[in-house]
Amino acid sequence: MGGLVEVTINDFVVSIAEAVPKLLAALVFLTLAYVTIRVLLYVLRGVLDGLYPEEQDLVVDLGVAIAGVFLWFGAALALLNIVGMGEIAASLGTAAGFIALGVSYALSNMIADTVAGVYLLRDPDFNPGDRVKSDPVTGVVESIELRKTRFESDEGDTVVVANRDVEKKWTKYEEVGDEKVVATTESV
Numbered sequence: 001m002g003g004l005v006e007v008t009i010n011d012f013v014v015s016i017a018e019a020v021p022k023l024l025a026a027l028v029f030l031t032l033a034y035v036t037i038r039v040l041l042y043v044l045r046g047v048l049d050g051l052y053p054e055e056q057d058l059v060v061d062l063g064v065a066i067a068g069v070f071l072w073f074g075a076a077l078a079l080l081n082i083v084g085m086g087e088i089a090a091s092l093g094t095a096a097g098f099i100a101l102g103v104s105y106a107l108s109n110m111i112a113d114t115v116a117g118v119y120l121l122r123d124p125d126f127n128p129g130d131r132v133k134s135d136p137v138t139g140v141v142e143s144i145e146l147r148k149t150r151f152e153s154d155e156g157d158t159v160v161v162a163n164r165d166v167e168k169k170w171t172k173y174e175e176v177g178d179e180k181v182v183a184t185t186e187s188v
Helices: 002-051 054-082 086-106 108-122 163-168
Strands: 131-134 137-144 148-153 158-162 169-176 179-186
Touching: 002 054, 054 086, 054 108, 086 108, 108 137, 108 148, 108 158, 108 163, 131 148, 137 158, 148 163, 158 163, 163 169
Parallel strands: none
Antiparallel strands: 131 137, 131 169, 137 148, 148 158, 169 179
């Protein structure tokens, strides 16, 4: 019985001694990954802040969040590989791909709204305060968000329309002097 305990303790000590270099490498990698990812996200936020005006901070936050998720997921897979769990990392990467495919299909309307929202936010002809006709409403644009646009209808009601529906076709009414000018935009 004493021999079994001694063999078990020796095997345990040898396993710990073999794991220490991997754990130290993992700790160094995590430190470097943390610093690198923080710097990259800071630079990305600076670049996006320069591209988008302040009222479009939602677009900046979304871009930084998506980049952060991808960077941290990649760092987690690399960490698993460093500690000797490469097969698990490969399985997780594959599973994450299938999950992402399913989620993107399930959220396709939300993604379409978000993409259309980015286009509307960047469009110089479509701004809050503009008088616009977009099915099913004609009125003044109150706000443009990532997923929806709010209009004050001619009847005084607030109407919320999905951005994918607004981006398909809208008409802007402009007044130049005493004349009304109509500018139509239709996405292709």
